[in-house]
Amino acid sequence: MAVGMVGVLLLLPNMDAQADPKPTVAQAKAKLKKLNEQADKLVDRYNAATEKWKKAKKQYVAVNDEYREHATQVDALRDGVVSIAVSDYQFGDLALSGVFYGSDPESALSGMAALDQLSQERARKLEQYESAVSGLKRRRDKKKSVYDSAVKVKKDLAKEKEQVEKLVDQQTKLLRELGAFNAGNPNSAGAVYAGPASGNALAALQFAYKQIGKPYRYGGTGPGAWDCSGLVQAAWAAAGVNLPRTSYEQWAWGSGRRVSLDELQAGDLLWHSGYGHVGIYAGDGKVVHAPQTGDVVKVVTLSEYRPIGAVRP
Structure with missing residues (x-):
């Protein structure tokens, strides 16, 4: 009978062995300190990624605004060239009659040269603007790539930071239960420095x-x-x-x-x-x-x- 009782007692859960002892304030603080030391590196990387993201976004927005401004100018110039082409098609005979059938051959030649020069100048300006916009687009696309990369880095690190904060929240809860959590005062007036600095x-x-x-x-x-x-x-x-x-x-x-x-x-x-x-x-x-x-x-x-x-x- 005694042997049977011993067997029953052995099968019963040992509550003292299974129950985790409540940590002391010192143990809670030590655990929190260790966690924060690990988190320092991660949060520092997160802050760095945030700064990288802000800088990349600012650069992208600036160059994109510049691109849009020049693109608008090119569109306006292109519309002007198209308008001139349509005008030349509709009224070309009247314009050319003054060149080819004028009483002064030298004036006619001068008029032809002026038309040619005007055409070349229009083409040159359009080519310059399109070249400028092409360069700006490449810059914009490059900055967009930098921005997209920074956004991804920030998202990845934010996930890691979220996991760390969950653990920190657990420790914060523990410290509150132990009465060792200092919430601080966001409106604290601080203290007066009276040290040796200058x-x-x-x-x-x-x-x-x-x-x-x-x-x-x-x-x-x-x-x-x-x-x-x-x-x-x-x-x-x-x-x-x-x-x-x-x-x-x-x-x-x-x-x-x-x-x-x-x-x-x-x-x-x-x-x-x-x-x-x-x-x-x-x-x-x-x-x-x-x-x-x-x-x-x-x-x-x-x-x-x-x-x-x-x-x-």
């Missing part, structure tokens, strides 16, 4: 500090939410320096401006997490950045940030 670095940091407390959001370029590179780009734009949109592009842009981590100055750009994340060194061992989903623009210590590279704009 010149355009001071302007950049003053802008960045005014964003403190605003939420992090993938693809965010302000004013109510930011991603890491969006914040850095906007901050330095306020200082009169144009940076590329993504963290990887910003790192490449600064290839000739890199500085040692031992020689940091306030305003320097700092990367961590495989160059998929960028922030701004504020001086005094502090970094201002837009960290990850579920967090806000904030200031952290260098030891917390763990930089791996720096650029001085």
Whole structure:
């Protein structure tokens, strides 16, 4: 009987073994951090594709407008030539009679030369315009190809980004349940920068500090939410320096401006997490950045940030 009871107990589900323990706040944050590190690269590629798409679309629209303008001019010229041809057909005898049957042979020859010259000039102009339109059409088609390619890239990356965001949403839900999610305030007044920066670095940091407390959001370029590179780009734009949109592009842009981590100055750009994340060194061992989903623009210590590279704009 005892053996039978043991068998029954073995067959019963072990609820303690099957139930997943509820993760701690630290475990949830660690999992979210790992996910965001993976997502940084994907979102950076998505942002780059978006910029490529915007630029390609702008180029295509501009050259297409130019093509249409010249095409309209050619159509008008062609209509004019057709109209002249019809007129010559209908009234040719009257026009030519003045040339061939005039009392002055020299005037007749001069008139014939003028007609020939006029005809050649019309043909030359038409040929020039048609050649110009042909060239514009090739340019337009090329830009259209670039635009179509960029659209495809954007769509493909958007699908990948959607999958990552689903996972991030799961973690966000978990953090909310644990009371560890910081929604931030899109209208945050931020803070006043009082560090050692000067010149355009001071302007950049003053802008960045005014964003403190605003939420992090993938693809965010302000004013109510930011991603890491969006914040850095906007901050330095306020200082009169144009940076590329993504963290990887910003790192490449600064290839000739890199500085040692031992020689940091306030305003320097700092990367961590495989160059998929960028922030701004504020001086005094502090970094201002837009960290990850579920967090806000904030200031952290260098030891917390763990930089791996720096650029001085």
